[in-house]
Amino acid sequence: MAAKLILSMDGAVLKEYPLNKERMTIGRKAHNDIVIDNLAVSGEHAAVVTILHDSFLEDLDSTNGLEVNGTPTKKHFLQNNDLIEIGKYKLKYVSSQTAQTNTDDFEKTMILRAPVRQAAPMAEKSDVAASFMKTQVNANATPPSGAVERTGKFDAHPPVAPAATAAPAPTPQAAAVQILTGPNTGKELALVKNLTTLGKPGVQVAVLTRRPHGFFITHVEGANHPMVNGITLGDQPHQLNDHDVIELAGVKMEFYFKG
Amino acid sequence: MKVADAIEIVSQTHPGMVRSHNEDSVALDAACGLVVLADGMGGYNAGEVASGIAVSVVATEICQRLQDASPTDRDEASGEELGAQLLRDNIRKANASIFQAAQSQPQYAGMGTTIVSGLFYDNRVVVGHVGDSRMYRLRGETLETVTRDHSLLQEQIDGGMISVEDARLSKNKNLVTRAVGIDAEVEPEIHVHDVQVGDIYLLCSDGLNDMVEDEDIQATLYAMQSNLPLATEQLIQMANDNGGRDNVSVILVKVKGEFAVPRGWLAKLYDWFRK
Numbered sequence: 001m002a003a004k005l006i007l008s009m010d011g012a013v014l015k016e017y018p019l020n021k022e023r024m025t026i027g028r029k030a031h032n033d034i035v036i037d038n039l040a041v042s043g044e045h046a047a048v049v050t051i052l053h054d055s056f057l058e059d060l061d062s063t064n065g066l067e068v069n070g071t072p073t074k075k076h077f078l079q080n081n082d083l084i085e086i087g088k089y090k091l092k093y094v095s096s097q098t099a100q101t102n103t104d105d106f107e108k109t110m111i112l113r114a115p116v117r118q119a120a121p122m123a124e125k126s127d128v129a130a131s132f133m134k135t136q137v138n139a140n141a142t143p144p145s146g147a148v149e150r151t152g153k154f155d156a157h158p159p160v161a162p163a164a165t166a167a168p169a170p171t172p173q174a175a176a177v178q179i180l181t182g183p184n185t186g187k188e189l190a191l192v193k194n195l196t197t198l199g200k201p202g203v204q205v206a207v208l209t210r211r212p213h214g215f216f217i218t219h220v221e222g223a224n225h226p227m228v229n230g231i232t233l234g235d236q237p238h239q240l241n242d243h244d245v246i247e248l249a250g251v252k253m254e255f256y257f258k259g
Numbered sequence: 260m261k262v263a264d265a266i267e268i269v270s271q272t273h274p275g276m277v278r279s280h281n282e283d284s285v286a287l288d289a290a291c292g293l294v295v296l297a298d299g300m301g302g303y304n305a306g307e308v309a310s311g312i313a314v315s316v317v318a319t320e321i322c323q324r325l326q327d328a329s330p331t332d333r334d335e336a337s338g339e340e341l342g343a344q345l346l347r348d349n350i351r352k353a354n355a356s357i358f359q360a361a362q363s364q365p366q367y368a369g370m371g372t373t374i375v376s377g378l379f380y381d382n383r384v385v386v387g388h389v390g391d392s393r394m395y396r397l398r399g400e401t402l403e404t405v406t407r408d409h410s411l412l413q414e415q416i417d418g419g420m421i422s423v424e425d426a427r428l429s430k431n432k433n434l435v436t437r438a439v440g441i442d443a444e445v446e447p448e449i450h451v452h453d454v455q456v457g458d459i460y461l462l463c464s465d466g467l468n469d470m471v472e473d474e475d476i477q478a479t480l481y482a483m484q485s486n487l488p489l490a491t492e493q494l495i496q497m498a499n500d501n502g503g504r505d506n507v508s509v510i511l512v513k514v515k516g517e518f519a520v521p522r523g524w525l526a527k528l529y530d531w532f533r534k
Contacts, residue, residue: 052411053430056420077425095430109300109391109433109465111371111441112411194475194497197482207482209493211500218493221485235489 003055003078003095005048007034009088019050025060026086040064040087048078055093057084172214173257180245180252190258191215198226204249208240215240215255222249262292262379265518269487270294270510273495275466276503282306283464283508284372286318291325292379292518293318294510298392298464300438301361301370309357309372309440316353317376321345330380331520342378343449346387350374350439350447357440371438374447375406375462377512381520384454387447390435393468395476396452397459397484402477405452405460409437432469458514459484463494466507470498480511487511 007014017024017034024033027044036045042062049056055078059066067085068076076082084091176190177198189196191208197220199205204222208215216237219225225233227247228240240246244255268289274281282299284307295317299310330342337344353374361367373390386394386405391413394405407413411434415421421429439445454460459480468476475497483490491509498507521529 051415051420051431052434054421077421077428079428109298109373109435111300111438112434112436193478195478195482195493201485205482205485207493211496218489220483220489 003050003053003093005034005084006092006094007036008090008092019048019055022050024048024050026091027060034091036086036089038087038089041089045086046084053095054078055095057093062086172210172212175210175215175240175255175257177208177246177253177255180254182251184251189253198246198253199249206246206248208255209237217246224249260516260518262518263289265514265516266292266379267487267513267515268294268510269491270296270508271491271495272508273499273503273506275506276499278504278506280304280307281506282310283466283506284310284314285462285508285510286314287510288318288322291322293321293376294460294462294512295374295376296392296462296464296508296510297372297374297439298390298466298506298508299370299372301367303366305361305367305370306372308360308367309370312357312360313350313353313372313374313439316356317346317349317374320349320352321378329520330378330385340385340451342380342383342385343387343451346376346378346385347447347449350376350387350389351445354439354445355443358443361440369441371441373435373464374439377460377462379454379512379514379518382454382517383451384460385449385451387449389437389439389445389447391433391465393461393463393465395461395463395473397461397477397480398455398457400477400481402473402480405450406448408435409448410435433465454514456514456516459487460512460514461494462510462512464506464508466503466505467494467498467509469505470501470503470507484513487513 002018002020004016004018006016021033024047025044026032026034026036026046028037028041029043032044044060045062046060046066047058049058057068057076057078059074064087065072067073069083078093080095082093176188179185179187191210194210196208197205198208204224205220206226207218207220209218216239217226217228218237219233219235228238228244240255242257246253246255268287270285270287272281272283272285284297286295295314297310297313299306301309324345328341330340332341334344357370361370373392375388375392375394377384377386377394388406389409391408391410396403396405411431412426412429414436416423416426437445461480476494479490479493483493491511494509495507
């Protein structure tokens with residue numbers, strides 16, 4: 001359940017360290033949680049701070065520094081499969097949370113108990129750091145499942161990827177419109193955004209929206225509605241097909257997919 | 260102009276693509292210029308119960324009180340305006356009602372809700388919120404958040420632990436640090452903001468802002484500001500197209516004209532005759 005760091009050198013795994021403490025230190029000296037006995041490693045080289053499901057790596061002003069995925073780093077928000085390099089040693093960060101084992105847990109809105117009564121609104125604003133510390137202590141005083149007041153939301157729902165790691169919704173094929181009449185004839189407008197506005201505000205406006213299953217045109221304002229292939233549209237979104245001709249505020253344009 | 264004539268309000272709520280029921284509640288009353296949105300949590304139907312109580316307590320109590328009082332009246336002891344005071348008191352009242360119901364009925368144990376509410380009066384809006392339901396404002400082309408979430412993630416951002424960009428990758432979303440109905444008392448965050456003609460205010464549950472990037476929210480509000488019903492539909496559709504993993508609720512308020520409270524006896528008399 002907890003994330004872990006896997007220590008290896010020259011491709012040979014040496015040890016696994018579960019991140020089960022709020023703060024774990026990495027260094028040469030024996031009192032560190034993760035001891036790497038090598039002269040290239042500073043006495044206290046780095047620390048990993050874990051707050052519930054998120055872990056942060058911090059360089060403790062080490063002599064030789066560290067790299068994450070090949071980039072020298074002072075501070076880093078660890079993501080699954082990040083590779084930390086300290087000298088010849090490698091530490092791989094593996095977070096089972098991203099493996100969608102228990103997505104229900106963090107899909108739900110949950111209450112993190114924080115002292116409510118002292119939290120006067122003004123005081124809280126001016127003393128953000130202190131309030132943060134409070135929460136942090138609160139969150140780590142007991143194992144995560146206990147610290148969080150689970151108000152178990154409703155019945156089970158199908159497992160879905162967590163919001164943070166979900167693959168973006170599939171975007172349809174790239175498309176564009178080309179102006180066919182008027183002063184801008186020949187001009188091409190690539191539809192790279194989820195929402196593209198056409199027309200003049202106050203006169204006639206329509207939007208082209210990009211959705212997972214295609215492109216749609218919707219009338220927004222104006223007495224006249226846009227036409228597609230000579231047919232006037234209603235108030236509902238209309239899905240566009242390859243080579244449809246749109247007419248809006250006296251200008252004709254062609255919609256097409258880019259191959 | 261009266262508030263009811265100066266603002267246009269549109270709302271919509273949708274269970275989303277994954278969840279079987281909708282635990283969000285919304286209420287609006289154009290006559291007193293009030294909008295309320297709550298996102299409930301709790302087992303079985305407790306989430307709906309909590310958000311429903313919160314929304315109805317705040318909406319009915321405030322509107323009833325404003326029938327024979329002006330939100331600009333000042334409390335003699337605290338010097339605070341009635342508008343702000345009503346919002347704070349009634350969020351606390353909702354808190355007490357939910358907490359009591361949760362204590363007395365085992366099936367409601369632990370239920371709670373977020374809340375965000377705006378009361379428009381005298382060319383201003385007083386905003387009260389608890390939890391991670393948000394209010395945004397579109398002014399000109401710029402979309403800004405009016406509320407600051409009461410969430411672990413927001414506290415981490417404020418504390419410099421994590422950047423706003425990295426926050427999107429956090430697995431600690433959905434952890435609120437304040438909620439209505441969880442404890443015997445709650446401290447709502449109350450702020451007053453000036454409004455301008457043309458402003459659009461968006462109140463939403465996290466089902467919107469977790470699924471739709473701020474950039475797309477801005478583009479939608481800006482492009483569709485002349486057609487609020489279409490804008491609400493588009494926002495909800497985008498959340499659902501992106502997965503719709505949570506209930507999604509949206510209230511849009513557009514400021515179409517000035518609504519200053521009449522001052523001076525002549526203006527008051529004139530206003531009284533128009534009632």
